[in-house]
Amino acid sequence: MPQTVKGVVAMAKGEPVTVTDIVIPDPGPGEAVVAIQACGVCHTDLHYREGGINDEFPFLLGHEAAGTVESVGEGVTDVAVGDYVILNWRAVCGQCRSCAKGKPQYCFATHNATQKMTLADGTELSPALGIGAFCEKTLVAAGQCTKVDEAAPPEVAGLLGCGVMAGIGAAMNTGNVGRGDTVAVFGCGGVGNAALEGARLAGARTIIAVDIDDQKLEWAKDFGATHTVNSSQVDAVEAIRELTDGNGVDVAIEAVGLPQTYEQAFYARDLAGTVVLVGVPNPEMKVELPFIEIFGRGGALKSSWYGDCLPSRDFPMLIDLYLQGRLNLGGFVSETIDLDAVEEAFHKMHNGEVLRSVVTL
Numbered sequence: 312m313p314q315t316v317k318g319v320v321a322m323a324k325g326e327p328v329t330v331t332d333i334v335i336p337d338p339g340p341g342e343a344v345v346a347i348q349a350c351g352v353c354h355t356d357l358h359y360r361e362g363g364i365n366d367e368f369p370f371l372l373g374h375e376a377a378g379t380v381e382s383v384g385e386g387v388t389d390v391a392v393g394d395y396v397i398l399n400w401r402a403v404c405g406q407c408r409s410c411a412k413g414k415p416q417y418c419f420a421t422h423n424a425t426q427k428m429t430l431a432d433g434t435e436l437s438p439a440l441g442i443g444a445f446c447e448k449t450l451v452a453a454g455q456c457t458k459v460d461e462a463a464p465p466e467v468a469g470l471l472g473c474g475v476m477a478g479i480g481a482a483m484n485t486g487n488v489g490r491g492d493t494v495a496v497f498g499c500g501g502v503g504n505a506a507l508e509g510a511r512l513a514g515a516r517t518i519i520a521v522d523i524d525d526q527k528l529e530w531a532k533d534f535g536a537t538h539t540v541n542s543s544q545v546d547a548v549e550a551i552r553e554l555t556d557g558n559g560v561d562v563a564i565e566a567v568g569l570p571q572t573y574e575q576a577f578y579a580r581d582l583a584g585t586v587v588l589v590g591v592p593n594p595e596m597k598v599e600l601p602f603i604e605i606f607g608r609g610g611a612l613k614s615s616w617y618g619d620c621l622p623s624r625d626f627p628m629l630i631d632l633y634l635q636g637r638l639n640l641g642g643f644v645s646e647t648i649d650l651d652a653v654e655e656a657f658h659k660m661h662n663g664e665v666l667r668s669v670v671t672l
């Protein structure tokens with residue numbers, strides 16, 4: 312029997328979100344229904360609402376979630392009813408050309424539920440990132456459920472489902488930060504601070520946080536920053552060189568998505584260093600760099616999607632590190648809120664007042 316539950320929907324571009332009835336079908340083959348316990352508010356949810364992702368309104372928002380598997384469809388063997396899971400948007404196919412090359416973290420054909428969740432009148436919903444978890448329950452592909460230790464509270468665990476994983480992975484997976492490395496992170500919101508945490512976990516020696524907001528730089532110190540640079544007051548590139556014996560950093564991580572900060576990251580790295588872009592640009596932006604510098608500096612210019620994570624490998628490991636007190640996930644949770652406070656949380660996020668508001672159910 313399909314169930315009717317409450318969820319947060321963006322009906323039209325730019326309009327405030329509403330809490331409304333959502334119809335959840337029973338799970339079909341390869342699908343699971345998950346009872347959501349917590350879901351973080353991410354910039355991507357706001358981008359959907361603003362029409363910045365695509366025009367497939369109405370959207371069922373929310374995608375940084377943890378919960379319990381309520382039911383599974385035919386043929387599901389990797390998760391079972393009652394499992395405590397983090398939802399992911401990288402349920403790998405195992406068969407595409409990237410999976411076949413042994414690189415499932417770049418899977419080009421990830422799975423989502425095939426059935427649609429709908430409004431009460433039957434209108435099909437587009438779930439954000441194939442998840443839709445500002446909702447009491449949601450329907451996903453079973454591969455989108457990653458089982459983790461239930462000792463981790465849901466408001467903390469769910470954050471690994473998107474932004475925090477993107478940041479940690481930008482440092483650990485894409486940037487391949489290693490013991491003794493020097494690292495700079497541009498932009499100290501949720502993703503940037505997670506990149507600082509990732510650099511710290513990987514054993515970086517010098518970790519420089521760059522932002523234009525002193526409050527955010529203060530927060531950055533709780534996530535592993537050994538130095539902070541306010542780039543509205545000083546030249547960020549020069550400041551980073553000064554902190555690294557005049558050389559620049561081994562890995563420069565751009566977590567803003569602006570050409571100016573990307574250029575700073577480009578020039579702030581040492582010879583043969585790596586630039587990682589994890590901030591999301593808009594389609595109009597262009598970067599102009601001297602071609603000879605791209606060649607002459609060597610190294611690597613990389614992009615990081617979802618922190619190049621493999622959920623089955625990374626989520627349980629990071630939850631274990633959190634439970635051992637080695638990963639500050641709790642610090643990302645600025646507040647817990649109800650379903651009907653998502654619109655207000657968008658404003659707080661937009662104004663930079665919070666790292667993460669987390670809906671608890």
Ligand SMILES: [Zn+2]
Pocket residue numbers: 403404405406407408409410411415417418419420421
């Ligand atoms: Zn694949």
Ligand SMILES: [Zn+2]
Pocket residue numbers: 353354355356374375473474
């Ligand atoms: Zn997100």
